[in-house]
Amino acid sequence: MTAVAQTLLLAQWQFRRQAQMLPLLVVVQVLMAVATVIGYGLLVGDPSPEVALYLATGAPTVTLITVGLVMTPQVVAQSKTEGSFDWMRTLPVPRPAFLCADLLVWSLLALPGMVLGVLAGALRFDLSLSPAPWVVGAALVVSVTAASVGYAMATLLPPAVAMLLTQMLIFAVMLFSPVSYPADRLPGWLAAIHEYLPIEPMAQLVRAGLAPEQFDVPGRALVVLGLWCVASVLGAVAALRRQG
Amino acid sequence: MSSVSTLRIEGLSKRYRGRSGVQANDDISFDVAPGSVTGLLGHNGAGKTTLVNQVVGLVRPDRGSIHVDDVDAVTRPHLARRLVSIQAQANVPITGLTPRLAVELVGRIRGLNRPEAARRTRLLLDALDLGPWADTPAQKVSGGIARLTAFAMTAVAPGRLVVLDEPTNDVDPVRRRLLWTEIRALADNGSAVLLVTHNVREAERVVDHLVVLDDGRVIAAGTPAALTAPMRGDLTIEIQLSSAPAPEWPAVVKDAESAGAHVADQRRTATIRPEGAADVVRWAQEHVDAGRLERYSLTPASLEDVYVRLVGVDGPADAGAPAGATAVQAGAVA
Numbered sequence: 061m062t063a064v065a066q067t068l069l070l071a072q073w074q075f076r077r078q079a080q081m082l083p084l085l086v087v088v089q090v091l092m093a094v095a096t097v098i099g100y101g102l103l104v105g106d107p108s109p110e111v112a113l114y115l116a117t118g119a120p121t122v123t124l125i126t127v128g129l130v131m132t133p134q135v136v137a138q139s140k141t142e143g144s145f146d147w148m149r150t151l152p153v154p155r156p157a158f159l160c161a162d163l164l165v166w167s168l169l170a171l172p173g174m175v176l177g178v179l180a181g182a183l184r185f186d187l188s189l190s191p192a193p194w195v196v197g198a199a200l201v202v203s204v205t206a207a208s209v210g211y212a213m214a215t216l217l218p219p220a221v222a223m224l225l226t227q228m229l230i231f232a233v234m235l236f237s238p239v240s241y242p243a244d245r246l247p248g249w250l251a252a253i254h255e256y257l258p259i260e261p262m263a264q265l266v267r268a269g270l271a272p273e274q275f276d277v278p279g280r281a282l283v284v285l286g287l288w289c290v291a292s293v294l295g296a297v298a299a300l301r302r303q304g
Numbered sequence: 305m306s307s308v309s310t311l312r313i314e315g316l317s318k319r320y321r322g323r324s325g326v327q328a329n330d331d332i333s334f335d336v337a338p339g340s341v342t343g344l345l346g347h348n349g350a351g352k353t354t355l356v357n358q359v360v361g362l363v364r365p366d367r368g369s370i371h372v373d374d375v376d377a378v379t380r381p382h383l384a385r386r387l388v389s390i391q392a393q394a395n396v397p398i399t400g401l402t403p404r405l406a407v408e409l410v411g412r413i414r415g416l417n418r419p420e421a422a423r424r425t426r427l428l429l430d431a432l433d434l435g436p437w438a439d440t441p442a443q444k445v446s447g448g449i450a451r452l453t454a455f456a457m458t459a460v461a462p463g464r465l466v467v468l469d470e471p472t473n474d475v476d477p478v479r480r481r482l483l484w485t486e487i488r489a490l491a492d493n494g495s496a497v498l499l500v501t502h503n504v505r506e507a508e509r510v511v512d513h514l515v516v517l518d519d520g521r522v523i524a525a526g527t528p529a530a531l532t533a534p535m536r537g538d539l540t541i542e543i544q545l546s547s548a549p550a551p552e553w554p555a556v557v558k559d560a561e562s563a564g565a566h567v568a569d570q571r572r573t574a575t576i577r578p579e580g581a582a583d584v585v586r587w588a589q590e591h592v593d594a595g596r597l598e599r600y601s602l603t604p605a606s607l608e609d610v611y612v613r614l615v616g617v618d619g620p621a622d623a624g625a626p627a628g629a630t631a632v633q634a635g636a637v638a
Contacts, residue, residue: 066413069409069412069413070413072409073401073409073413076400076401076405077397077398077399077400077401078400079400080399080400080443142394142397143392143394143395143396143397144396144397146357146362146392147390147392147394147396149360149362150360150362150385150388150389150390150392151385151410151413151414152382152385152386152414152415153413154382303361303362303363303364303381304320304357304362304363304364
C-alpha cells in the first residue's frame with residue numbers, strides 16, 4: 061500500500077463523509093464568492109474600472125482563504141469533538157497523507173466558488189479577463205497555504221478556541237487585508253504588517269494570474285508566500301505528529 | 305530482541321501536566337501473548353484509555369517501554385501502528401458512509417486489496433448479522449449497529465495486536481454473543497487481543513488473562529481462575545431493594561468478613577461463606593415478605609465480586625490491604 065493510494069482512500073473517506081453537506085457547502089461557497097463581489101460593489105458605490113478590477117480579482121482569493129482558514133479548521137475541530145480525529149490517527153497512515161487528503165477535498169470544494177466568483181465579477185463590472193494558465197497552480201498554492209495554517213491551528217488549539225479564531229480571521233481577511241483594494245489604502249503600520257503576512261502575496265498572485273496584462277507579481281510576494289507555504293505545511297504535519 | 309509476547313509493557317508511567325496533574329499510568333507492566341485475549345479492567349479514569357493511546361503513539365509516556373512484537377512503540381510509533389488495530393471507546397462517526405463501505409475502506413487503508421477487503425467485510429457483516437444494515441446510510445443505524453460496525457472496521461484487517469475498547473456497549477444480547485465469538489476468533493487466528501472493559505461479567509467468559517487497573521496502577525493480574533481462587537466456595541447474595549432505606553445485612557454477612565459489598569442504584573450485593581447460605585436466604589425471604597426487597601438471588605462468587613473487592617465500591621482501594629479492609633456495609637452506603 062503506497063502513501064499515494066492511502067491518501068486517495070482517505071480523501072474518499074472524507075469526501076463521502078461530507079457528501080450530504082457537499083451541495084450545501086458548494087452553494088455557500090458560490091454565494092460567498094458572488095456576495096463578496098457584489099457586496100463590496102455596494103460598499104464602494106459605483107466603482108471605477110480600476111476599483112472594479114481589484115474587486116473582481118480579489119474575490120477568488122477571499123474564497124480560497126475562507127475555505128482554508130475557516131472551513132478546514134471547523135471541520136477538524138468538529139472531528140476532534142466527535143472523536144474521529146484521534147481514531148483516524150491510530151491508522152497506519154503517514155501523517156502527511158491526512159493533510160494531503162483533506163487539502164485535496166477542500167481544494168476541490170473551493171473550486172466552483174472560485175470560478176463562479178470570477179465570472180460574477182466579470183459580469184457585474186463588465187470586465188474582460190484573460191487568465192494565464194498558471195493561475196491554476198497559483199490557486200493551489202494559496203489554497204494549500206491557507207488550509208495548512210488552518211489545519212495546524214485546529215490541530216493544536218482546543219476546538220472552541222479554534223472556531224472563535226477563525227471567525228476573527230475571516231473579518232481580518234475580508235476587511236483589513238489588501239485583497240479587494242490596494243495596500244496603499246491601509247494605515248502605514250497595518251500595511252507594514254501585511255508585508256510579512258501571506259494574505260497580500262496570495263491576492264497579488266491570484267490577481268496577476270487572472271489579469272496578467274494589468275498586474276504582475278512582485279518577487280518579494282513570491283518569496284513571502286513560498287516561505288509561508290513551506291512553513292505552514294511543515295507546521296501542519298508537525299501538529300499532526302504531536303503526542304499528548 | 306526476541307519475544308513471545310505480542311504486546312510487552314514495562315514500567316509504563318504517564319502523568320498529565322496541568323492544574324490537576326493526574327497520574328494516569330503508574331509503573332504499569334504486563335504482556336499480551338499472541339492467540340490470547342487479555343482483559344484490561346478498571347473504573348472510569350483508571351488509566352485504560354491513556355494506556356491504549358500510548359501503544360499507538362498518540363500519547364508519549366514519561367517512563368517505561370512498550371513493544372509490539374519487536375517494535376519499540378515509544379520511539380517508532382509509525383511502525384507500531386502498522387501492527388495494531390484499535391476500536392476506540394467512542395464510536396467513530398461514519399455519517400455519509402454505509403457500514404459496508406466504511407469497513408471496506410478501512411480494510412483498504414490498512415493494506416488489503418479491493419477484492420480481499422470486500423470478502424473480509426462480507427464475512428464479518430454476516431458473522432455479526434449486520435446484513436440487513438450493511439447498505440443503510442450510517443445516520444440511520446442504531447448505536448448498537450454503529451458499535452458493531454466499528455468492531456468490523458477494526459477486525460477487517462486485524463493487526464498483530466487488536467485493542468477493543470468497550471466493544472459490547474449498546475449491542476443487543478443476541479449480537480453480543482456473535483461479537484464475543486468474533487473476538488475469540490481474532491485470537492484463535494493468532495492476534496493478541498487486549499479487551500478494555502468494565503463489563504466484568506461478560507469479560508469473564510472470553511478472556512484468558514486479566515489485568516485490573518486502579519488509579520493508574522496494576523492491582524491484580526492473572527487468569528480468571530487464579531483471581532477468583534481466594535473466593536472459591538464463596539457465595540454472592542444479590543438483593544433488589546423495593547424501598548429505602550436498605551435493611552441491615554444479617555450477621556452472617558459480617559461474620560463471613562464479606563468484602564465487596566456493592567451498590568448500584570437499588571441493587572446490593574455481598575459475599576458470604578456457604579455455611580451462612582440458609583441464614584441469609586431466611587433473612588432475605590423475610591424482607592421480601594415484608595416488602596422491603598423486590599427479589600434476591602444467591603450465586604457462586606464471580607469475577608465481578610473479586611473485581612469489586614479489589615477496587616472497592618466508590619473509589620481507589622489499597623491493593624495491599626487485607627481482604628475485608630475494603631468491605632462496606634451495604635446498609636451504610638444507601
